[in-house]
Amino acid sequence: xxxxxxxxxxxxxxxxxxxxxxxxxxxxxxxxxxxxxxxxxxxxxxxxxxxxxxxxxxxxxxxxxxxxxxxxxxxxxxxxxxxxxxxxxxxxxxxxxxxxxxxxxxxxxxxxxxxxxxxxxxxxxxxxxxxxxxxxxxxxxxxxxxxxxxxxxxxxxxxxxxxxxxxxxxxxxxxxxxxxxxxxxxxxxxxxxxxxxxxxxxxxxxxxxxxxxxxxxxxxxxxxxxxxxxxxxxxxxxxxxxxxxxxxxxxxxxxxxxxxxxxxxxxxxxxxxxxxxxxxxxxxxxxxxxxxxxxxxxxxxxxxxxxxxxxxxxxxxxxxxxxxxxxxxxxxxxxxxx
Amino acid sequence: xxxxxxxxxxxxxxxxxxxxxxxxxxxxxxxxxxxxxxxxxxxxxxxxxxxxxxxxxxxxxxxxxxxxxxxxxxxxxxxxxxxxxxxxxxxxxxxxxxxxxxxxxxxxxxxxxxxxxxxxxxxxxxxxxxxxxxxxxxxxxxxxxxxxxxxxxxxxxxxxxxxxxxxxxxxxxxxxxxxxxxxxxxxxxxxxxxxxxxxxxxxxxxxxxxxxxxxxxxxxxxxxxxxxxxxxxxxxxxxxxxxxxxxxxxxxxxxxxxxxxxxxxxxxxxxxxxxxxxxxxxxxxxxxxxxxxxxxxxxxxxxxxxxxxxxxxxxxxxxxxxxxxxxxxxxxxxxxxxxxxxxxxxxxxxxxxxxxxxxxxxxxxxxxxxxxxxxxxxxxxxxxxxxxxxxxxxxxxxxxxxxxxxxxxxxxxxxxxxxxxxxxxxxxxxxxxxxxxxxxxxxxxxxxxxxxxxxxxxxxxxxxxxxxxxxxxxxxxxxxxxxxxxxxxxxxxxxxxxxxxxxx
Numbered sequence: 001x002x003x004x005x006x007x008x009x010x011x012x013x014x015x016x017x018x019x020x021x022x023x024x025x026x027x028x029x030x031x032x033x034x035x036x037x038x039x040x041x042x043x044x045x046x047x048x049x050x051x052x053x054x055x056x057x058x059x060x061x062x063x064x065x066x067x068x069x070x071x072x073x074x075x076x077x078x079x080x081x082x083x084x085x086x087x088x089x090x091x092x093x094x095x096x097x098x099x100x101x102x103x104x105x106x107x108x109x110x111x112x113x114x115x116x117x118x119x120x121x122x123x124x125x126x127x128x129x130x131x132x133x134x135x136x137x138x139x140x141x142x143x144x145x146x147x148x149x150x151x152x153x154x155x156x157x158x159x160x161x162x163x164x165x166x167x168x169x170x171x172x173x174x175x176x177x178x179x180x181x182x183x184x185x186x187x188x189x190x191x192x193x194x195x196x197x198x199x200x201x202x203x204x205x206x207x208x209x210x211x212x213x214x215x216x217x218x219x220x221x222x223x224x225x226x227x228x229x230x231x232x233x234x235x236x237x238x239x240x241x242x243x244x245x246x247x248x249x250x251x252x253x254x255x256x257x258x259x260x261x262x263x264x265x266x267x268x269x270x271x272x273x274x275x276x277x278x279x280x281x282x283x284x285x286x287x288x289x290x291x292x293x294x295x296x297x298x299x300x301x302x303x304x305x306x307x308x309x310x311x312x313x314x315x316x317x318x319x320x321x322x323x324x325x326x327x328x329x330x331x332x333x334x335x336x337x338x
Numbered sequence: 339x340x341x342x343x344x345x346x347x348x349x350x351x352x353x354x355x356x357x358x359x360x361x362x363x364x365x366x367x368x369x370x371x372x373x374x375x376x377x378x379x380x381x382x383x384x385x386x387x388x389x390x391x392x393x394x395x396x397x398x399x400x401x402x403x404x405x406x407x408x409x410x411x412x413x414x415x416x417x418x419x420x421x422x423x424x425x426x427x428x429x430x431x432x433x434x435x436x437x438x439x440x441x442x443x444x445x446x447x448x449x450x451x452x453x454x455x456x457x458x459x460x461x462x463x464x465x466x467x468x469x470x471x472x473x474x475x476x477x478x479x480x481x482x483x484x485x486x487x488x489x490x491x492x493x494x495x496x497x498x499x500x501x502x503x504x505x506x507x508x509x510x511x512x513x514x515x516x517x518x519x520x521x522x523x524x525x526x527x528x529x530x531x532x533x534x535x536x537x538x539x540x541x542x543x544x545x546x547x548x549x550x551x552x553x554x555x556x557x558x559x560x561x562x563x564x565x566x567x568x569x570x571x572x573x574x575x576x577x578x579x580x581x582x583x584x585x586x587x588x589x590x591x592x593x594x595x596x597x598x599x600x601x602x603x604x605x606x607x608x609x610x611x612x613x614x615x616x617x618x619x620x621x622x623x624x625x626x627x628x629x630x631x632x633x634x635x636x637x638x639x640x641x642x643x644x645x646x647x648x649x650x651x652x653x654x655x656x657x658x659x660x661x662x663x664x665x666x667x668x669x670x671x672x673x674x675x676x677x678x679x680x681x682x683x684x685x686x687x688x689x690x691x692x693x694x695x696x697x698x699x700x701x702x703x704x705x706x707x708x709x710x711x712x713x714x715x716x717x718x719x720x721x722x723x724x725x726x727x728x729x730x731x732x733x734x735x736x737x738x739x740x741x742x743x744x745x746x747x748x749x750x751x752x753x754x755x756x757x758x759x760x761x762x763x764x765x766x767x768x769x770x771x772x773x774x775x776x777x778x779x780x781x782x783x784x785x786x787x788x789x790x791x792x793x794x795x796x797x798x799x800x801x802x803x804x805x806x807x808x809x810x811x812x813x814x815x816x817x818x819x820x821x822x823x824x825x826x827x828x829x830x831x832x833x834x835x836x837x838x839x840x841x842x
Contacts, residue, residue, distance in 0.1 A: 058384030071388035083747055084384070087540020089522050092748075096538055120527055169795060173528030197794050199482070200524030200787045201606055204662040204669070208606065211660065214481030214795055223676070227661030227683015251341075302679045311827035 042299075045104060045282045049079035053108045053271070054099075055093025057086040060202075061223055061305065062267060066109045068299055072290045089113055089176040090093045091123045093151040098129050102272040104279035107133070110270045112178040112322065119326035120176065122337045127319035134284045135268035135310035135318065137300060138293050139221035141182045141240035143170070146210060147233055149217075154238040154257055157217060161192040163234055168194035171215040173202040179219040182240050182263030184329045189259045210234065221265060222247065240264075247304060266308060266322075268315055284312055341467065348695030356397055361704045364401040368408015369711065373719075375416050375549055376741020377426050379409035383670040395678035396693050400700040402674045403654075406667050407459060407701065410610070410647045411708050414451040414639070415719050418444050420734055422553030427610035427646035429776055430618045431497070433517025434631060434638030436556075441634050444722040445578030450588050450636055451643040452712040453580075455589055458596030458644030459705040465600045467698050471687070472661035477604045479808060482795060486652075486788030487809035489781045490576070491816045496615045496781075497774045504827075507774045510765075513567070514778020515785065517542045521708045524783070525790045537750035542606075544779045546742055546751050550758030551765070551772040553738055557731045558763045578717050584636045591621045591641035599645030603652020606664035608780050613649040614642035615777065651701070658686060658694065693719070 018114045033269035070080035090113040097108035117123040151157040172179040199205040203224030211216045228234040236251045240263040300307045330336045371382045390398025413425035438447040481601035497511040520531045521541030532538035599613040621641040622631045656662040661683035663669035796802035
């Protein structure tokens, strides 16, 4: 070997390292520059693949729906790239989407987390930093107990919580989840107090804690415990929607039993602020076409989640109301951290 | 027996050409994701999930499961060759695997890892097949309180894996625990120690730390070291594979690793990593020549590499028996089932017996394929070491950086990778070990969520931690271990023996 090889190695390693970091960084460094001047008279969109930022890790419910839609858009000539930007209770993904070029080629898959994070003082971002496009799906919260639980109805559970304030332990899957907010609403409307046990490992961990008798009940998305509810190991007591869940027709809504509590975990697409109106319109139409298919609705049913469609205007209104509710709840139950 | 007739039926369905192709595809992709550092099974499975939508349910699951357990095979390759853990499960393999490679036994180490993976993988499936429903009920007994006790015991048992200075080890463990608190607080959702940096909200990814601390810092060491033609002496083809002595010494660690890995795999958390650590610790204790550990003991590769494979099979138990995916990778399998209207849960085995047994049978077939596929690859990979470092090291750097980026699609992670590489480089010079740091980082999270989540459940009554049967037992054992090591420490000091080698 030559004498110079050591220095050369250092050099090559250094160059490659920097080049790679610089190369990877290119996409992220782009500043948000309004692209208003380039509006063509007729809209040719999309001309290249659309990137959807999923602010959660691969393998979750949100990720699965994004990938399903990407898969359904493919045959229609719309190429979609799903990218997972996990972390910070979805803050990291949303922040990156907010900073992306507002040309409609970078979207975020929005969940309730953005509004909750804002209400809890964890993030400055709200729906106002984006252009809402369309809502495509929602989880509807549920409260369940073990099959051998003494609570036969939701009323049993509420009565017990009333008689023994703070004793009952109800679990949720993460600190920033909509189900935590749902439980706060229940405390508020039913005027009861119980302990909320946060299992940081998500839905599977709450289900495990419930099954193992570590908690008395759980508030969760139906899909978190679908198999266990079907087998009868867990018993759903109430649904937190306006209507009953068609997969569990015997389970009443909280409204039916006299408590005006609903809790949704809606999902929809949002684009960076400043994305041209007609691009938003076009994106809405693209998504509307695929979600209005039997295939998508069948998928929703199989995944034990629900179809929900809101157009751009309704979705914006929905996000506005949602944010207001969470801010109020966070103040009432001193959930805000800053 | 019913199990056998079911299994035979499963095999009939699993040896159809389509099923074999799906299985082969899965295990090949799995091996590739295993070999490439950073790139884990979760990413590959998520990418291929939509493809499985259009397939027959059984075929889709066979393929996805193949990626999952296949990735456990390849992970050891880069760990052995260049001290770069391909997956977190292979961090432990670095310790002795890399030393073996330095002595020219890299091929043997890789072959032992492949055989161990096969043996333990198969053992794991047997366990899965026979005991799934019963074992799943054991898993749910572990709530936050039990996890706290497990983490305490784990920290005491596992931190001193390499047996260096007690003080330095403890420093690294605590540093690891401190690093684990960075990010969003798992209980209250408060930002901690992020200094306003958004990317720190996600916390410190332990794969990144391991890759930087072990892999990249090794590249730096090679670059900084004396110029060598290639890092290993030339080996003859015959020496690529383990000799009789090595095989003999590996058999028991493989079997023990297989059993312990399967049991740990039942629990939530980073089980692949923890099971490999436990196995390493156990082998070191049981070995007749513990002084060889850290210097290229074949048991230090055979045990951990077996354990992480059977942990992968163990993780399928709560998934298939209860529908509870404790890891991101198994969560994707749930999606794969759900999309075909198959709800994973206690009813799966009864209502979809065909599907269940076909997947089980395919896992046996897949493991055989992986063995056949991986053994010849040993020769190919071993020859990688003949490449002069000046060419090999930049390539490794490139692959690692690409892999690290792929974990979270985050540039920030690359800076972390480099920072930990530099820390790792100087830590090695000062004789600080990386393994305790990773242990602290991994178990620190479990420790915190267990303690805080547990305190909520027992409503502040900390004695409950000692009163519950499982957590109480583990905590009392932990206390005994501390007392024992303190007594031994004092005794050793009085005898004026070199205290540096005292173990916990």
